[in-house]
Amino acid sequence: MSAGPALSPRAELPDHAPHILVVDDDRRLRDLLARFLGENGYRVTAAASAAEARARGRSLVFDAVVLDVMMPGETGFDYARQIRLTSSVPILMLTARSNPNDRVTGLEIGADDYLPKPFEPRELILRLNNILRRNARGPADGTAAPLDAVRFGPFQFRIERGELTRDEEAIRLSEREREILTILALARGGNVEREALTGTNGAANERTVDVQMNRLRRRIEDDPANPRYVQTVRGVGYRLVLD
Known part of the structure; x- marks a missing residue:
């Protein structure tokens, strides 16, 4: 080319x-x-x-x-x-x-x-x-509005602040959990590949991502073994099921 x-x-x-x-x-x-x-x-x-x-x-x-x-x-x-x-x-x-x-x-x-x-x-x-x-410019197709927060079940995640609440009660997150949740939220319910969840410096491998995802599920899911919100997409990665 x-x-x-x-x-x-x-x-x-x-x-x-x-x-x-x-x-x-x-x-x-x-x-x-x-x-x-x-x-x-x-x-x-x-x-x-x-x-x-x-x-x-x-x-x-x-x-x-x-x-x-x-x-x-x-x-x-x-x-x-x-x-x-x-x-x-x-x-x-x-x-x-x-x-x-x-x-x-x-x-x-x-x-x-x-x-x-x-x-x-x-x-x-x-x-x-x-x-x-x-920066309030929307995604590549130029059609979607900037995303400030997402809701899933009783949860709300404020993206810019990195704050997760359940029925207005704050849920403490680690930095990696906050980073993972931000990436999932910005995908607007779409699939996110494991490679995209390895962290800002790419230090984590895919197996580590799976471990971190399980920790995030324990904070969110009533039954982490059968997740309702943070779902595995076989052969791809994960998705956050939004309201």
Whole structure:
């Protein structure tokens, strides 16, 4: 697939489809990301460097930026700092680095999320949808309203606050339980693959996710062995059954 500034393969995408700026010096990865994002309802502009991205930004408005950390010359960190001087556009940073300090640096600069390479493209879509929703822009098809809270049975989960209540009584959650519940809630009742539930740094494996899911069920389900709300989707992952 040839490289270029506007690489969405679907010319029929509506004007209100979110417009994503992909910045990565790896041509192959830029092309793959542009194609995959286009197939999932995004308009895409690609840039090979921070300088090229800055030039694109002079004439275009973006709904989010997918930004690689390791680029020659001006790094992704440098460019993210420059973006934050004038804009609050959501930033999803990509990196091959394993040092947790890099993630902290990105978040301190103002990045909204941080995805280590290699990653599953479907996880990228999930995380991108999440940060767009948090910034009140809706999901990729542009039709759904921002999601503030979800209800299931006697429970309500306030997403932005990470608060779970049952009949107005607060239920204490661990950080991982809160993270898992947030991902499930933002899927709006849809299926979520195990890979997407491994945590923001990808540290947990799928078996660990199953263990954590069982702990979450013990907090929510009357009968954790026969869950009503946090259900297993065989061969896929999990889903949260909403009202």
